[in-house]
Amino acid sequence: MGRAPCCSKVGLQRGPWSPKEDKLLTDYVQANGEGQWRSLPKKAGLLRCGKSCRLRWMNYLRPGIKRGNVTEAEEDLIIRLQSLLGNRWSLIAARLPGRTDNEIKNHWNTRLLKRLHKGGIQPQKSSTSLLSKKSSKQPTKKKSNNKLPDHFHNTTATMYRPKPIKICSESAKSNSFGSVASGSTNKSSSNQEEGEEVVDKLEEEAKTSQVSDISWSSFELDDQSYEPRFEISDENQILFYDDDDCDLSLQADPVSDSNLLDKVYDEYLRLL
């Protein structure tokens, strides 16, 4: 038997929000701040579940939210972060200013996933992500000798090779991962800890193995071997690990090398 629903559904409004409800919620949150979602509807005069109010605020009413027009650079970053993190939409959203996890998730499911499938790419699921909680319990990756499988067909897409970087505790701890992983609230401490755990493990490994550079390749963590879904050649070509011939057009704008999104991505790679 599951636990009781978060709130009684009796008499509560459901479905799309009306402008009047939006205004009530916005006014209340602006006056009283976020939080206390459970008691908020009553105080704000809304006939909605607290969860519903929170979702509406986070995904729609919150100031600074960008809607629609996901740029190619953003799509590129979403794809790259998804390959690193799996379906950790809140983490991914935290790296895309103004975008919500729900929007990114929708965009992924409705467009990017199809595009990748069309290109013969099998995107990883959350259970195989590097930071996934499940990954340590249910390893899904086989140990690899870092060689490409024979059936591997490479396709090309331009991407920028992250520079091998030296992991040091200061940079690891002082980077923005924690603050960003916290997302819109101060609550995602577990995500932050996961990120730091990964960094700590890599740092320890680097110390013991006398290797100071962590390069863009597979590595081991928690007795599991992780390998990227793709490899980046010296010519900045992505070589996708895939069974089928495919033509994925992930052409990044060369100019974007210096743009914010790439920096954001590099920041993640530093952590991994």
Place this chain on the structure above:
DNA sequence: AAATTCCACAACCGCATCTAA
């Protein structure tokens, strides 16, 4: 023009995690 299918997005649901008592 009407019916059907497709698509994008908002919202819901259940579970996991956090926190305070």
Place this chain on the structure above:
DNA sequence: ATTAGATGCGGTTGTGGAATT
């Protein structure tokens, strides 16, 4: 240490509009 309530997250569904037949 335990427990219950609150919150956050990700998967899924419902719905309205656009596109197609």
